[in-house]
Amino acid sequence: MSAKANHEIDPFDPPLVEGGHSFGEITEKVCSVVEKKPGKEPIYWWLLLPIGFTGVGALHIFLGWLFWEGTGTWGLQNQAYWGWAIVNFVFWVGIGHAGTLISAILYLFRQNWRTGINRFAEAMTIFAVCCAAIFPGVHIGRPWLPYWLLPLPNQMGMWPNFRSPLLWDVFAVSTYFTVSCLFWYVGLIPDLATVRDRAKNKIRRYAYTALSMGWRGGNRQWQHYEKAYCILAGVATPLVLSVHTIVSFDFAVSIVPGWHTTIFPPYFVAGAVFSGFAMVLTLSIPARHMYHMQDLITMRHLENMAKILLLTGMLVGYAYGCEFFIAWYSGVLYEQAIFILRASGPYAWAYWTMVACNVLSPQIFWFKKARRNEFVLFTVSIFVNIGMWFERFVITITSLSNDYMPSSWEYYSPTLIDIGTFIASFGVFIFLFLLFLRFLPMIAIAEVKAIMPEADPHHHAGHGKDDH
Amino acid sequence: MSSINDTVEEINSKIDDVKFDLEVMGVGPEDQPGQVVGVLAEFESPAALMKAAAKVRDGGYKFYDCHSPFPIHGMDQAMGLKPSVLGIFVFIAGTIGCIGGMALQWWANAYQYKMMISGKPLFSFPAFVPVTFEITILFSALTAVFGMFHLNRLPRLHHPVFYSENFKGASDDKFFVSIEAIDNLFDANRTWELLERIGGKNIEFLVAKK
Structure with missing residues (x-):
């Protein structure tokens, strides 16, 4: 306590906000990004914006062609009915999970370091789920009947089959999206009020007044607000675990070799957190330089994320090994064959890419030097993103294209439309993220202030004074 | 005897609740321009705000609030708030x-x-x-x-505290106590003096504008 109050650096608990900023400086630092005049954005913002915007446009073209021609424009074939669309869906949903983990689970465990990165990890969640929702949404074959996914009776009075994991998925992902948006918005309210109070021009004042709904920061409001935040964290925690569990049920509940295993739910959840944290690193390292936020997103934040990558990377590594063991132990010929094929068959290149990226590359984080080196962190985070996409590719494609009857085996290859749609979805993600950086406070101002030692009512302002 | 007092207190607090709700819904009398609708005082730190809160509470006020840019732990007890329902x-x-x-x-x-x-x-x-x-x-x-x-009665874009220019700092780095004029105990001079006595700076009347 006294060490903190006297601003001495404790090697085991370094400060979460560096540079000795006051509350006012934190506000200024975060809000000035939102308040820049149009055209004054960082140069990288302007370089990335056209890329994102092109992606948004390209997505419309690819999806338009898909609706015109049908799912035959994709590389789907008689065995592999699920191609890149499902791979991409699982990839994007998985990325979202780190945002909720940071905002909900780390909140419940009182991990104060989350405050520096939670706002934009949550934004990442929402945009990743948006990208994810595109793929199953356009995969339904008859795109004029999307309401068949909803719990509504059709013209024959027939309801959807609630025993199907695909319907569970609809409920899980839509609930996840709704709760993520609510959580994000509730967190934003006090910060939107800050932007409102600083607004100089009329349009901005009206917009942020409406968005912050007249927040006054009174303790009578904070009381219910904090309760609501805590409850949201409490419900979002089991929710995030359930979402990827249910996504894994899409596979595990079927009787396809390589899919029908009980390890899938925890394995998928670990993989989701793994890929999500990699994406948070991929985004936060450039963002902290672009906006000079090194004092708020410190090396300590990055190092903690590297540790989580190391842990979850080994969890997925364990799952890869366990799958082989169970295949052998089950004594089921098909199960064994599919795993041998994964590691040595036509898709062996994808399998070993996955292992190298997901299991081997994070091992460098055993070294503190690597955990504190942004170049290494960024490179490994890209490897992990690639590796986790390949994990979903390996799971989906190897099991489907090699089924029970070898005469129907066929090598799956994607079409240009498949590849284009996937790349375009990155454009959508980048575009939404750039808009977020421009118009909303990218760091949770109120939460960062609340974890500073000065925010504690028992903190003594006198420097060097004896603290009891 | 005490039971009668309790009953009176209960009725009074119900009246306060109704008054509060009516005000929020905009049913009550509208603020006339120039009318004093409250007093606002600034405090310099979370600790000072918390001490002030306890004193305003002990003064018997009900329509008061402590504004801060972030939630302050222990404030609920200092203000004597019941746990959130x-x-x-x-x-x-x-x-x-x-x-x-x-x-x-x-x-x-x-x-x-x-x-x-x-x-x-x-x-x-x-x-x-x-x-x-x-x-x-x-x-x-x-x-x-x-x-x-x-x-929290949100959204509510109109509130006495927003009449103050200084209050804009409440979402940045300033700490305020506000006492509203609808409170039974409110008296412009005495409330001002109370806030002054407990260490409030930059005290101002919240005067309704057009």
């Missing part, structure tokens, strides 16, 4: 979601249109758990957020 709302909503979700699936697949899938029982409880769970979470989360809006 939001948890009860959420529990009720979650229970409705849980029962409703299961009932929906039973109604749809086992009763209204009996759907036989791979020889499973019509009411296949385990297969209905995931959707029930998701609906429970959805109802709880929506209630947590909209219940919070209700308890």
Whole structure:
């Protein structure tokens, strides 16, 4: 306590906000990004914006062609009915999970370091789920009947089959999206009020007044607000675990070799957190330089994320090994064959890419030097993103294209439309993220202030004074 | 004797609640331009704000609030606030979601249109758990957020504190106590003096503008 109050650096608990900023400086630092005049954005913002915007446009073209021609424009074939669309869906949903983990689970465990990165990890969640929702949404074959996914009776009075994991998925992902948006918005309210109070021009004042709904920061409001935040964290925690569990049920509940295993739910959840944290690193390292936020997103934040990558990377590594063991132990010929094929068959290149990226590359984080080196962190985070996409590719494609009857085996290859749609979805993600950086406070101002030692009512302002 | 006092107190607090709600809904008399609708005082730190809160509470005021850019731990006790009832709302909503979700699936697949899938029982409880769970979470989360809006009477774009220019710092790095004129104990001079006595700086009347 006294060490903190006297601003001495404790090697085991370094400060979460560096540079000795006051509350006012934190506000200024975060809000000035939102308040820049149009055209004054960082140069990288302007370089990335056209890329994102092109992606948004390209997505419309690819999806338009898909609706015109049908799912035959994709590389789907008689065995592999699920191609890149499902791979991409699982990839994007998985990325979202780190945002909720940071905002909900780390909140419940009182991990104060989350405050520096939670706002934009949550934004990442929402945009990743948006990208994810595109793929199953356009995969339904008859795109004029999307309401068949909803719990509504059709013209024959027939309801959807609630025993199907695909319907569970609809409920899980839509609930996840709704709760993520609510959580994000509730967190934003006090910060939107800050932007409102600083607004100089009329349009901005009206917009942020409406968005912050007249927040006054009174303790009578904070009381219910904090309760609501805590409850949201409490419900979002089991929710995030359930979402990827249910996504894994899409596979595990079927009787396809390589899919029908009980390890899938925890394995998928670990993989989701793994890929999500990699994406948070991929985004936060450039963002902290672009906006000079090194004092708020410190090396300590990055190092903690590297540790989580190391842990979850080994969890997925364990799952890869366990799958082989169970295949052998089950004594089921098909199960064994599919795993041998994964590691040595036509898709062996994808399998070993996955292992190298997901299991081997994070091992460098055993070294503190690597955990504190942004170049290494960024490179490994890209490897992990690639590796986790390949994990979903390996799971989906190897099991489907090699089924029970070898005469129907066929090598799956994607079409240009498949590849284009996937790349375009990155454009959508980048575009939404750039808009977020421009118009909303990218760091949770109120939460960062609340974890500073000065925010504690028992903190003594006198420097060097004896603290009891 | 004490029971009569209790009753009077209870009635008074109910009257206050109604007054508060009417004011929020904009039913009460409108603020006339130039009318004093409250007093605002600034304090320099979270610790000073907390001490001030306890003193305003002991002064018997009810329509007062302590504004800070972030939640301050221990403030609820200092202000003598009862614990938030939001948890009860959420529990009720979650229970409705849980029962409703299961009932929906039973109604749809086992009763209204009996759907036989791979020889499973019509009411296949385990297969209905995931959707029930998701609906429970959805109802709880929506209630947590909209219940919070209700308890905080948001959105409310119009409030006496917004008449102050200095109050804009409440979302940045300043700490305020505000006492509203609708309080029974409110008296412009005496309330001002109280805030001065407990260490308030930059004290100002909240004067209604057009």
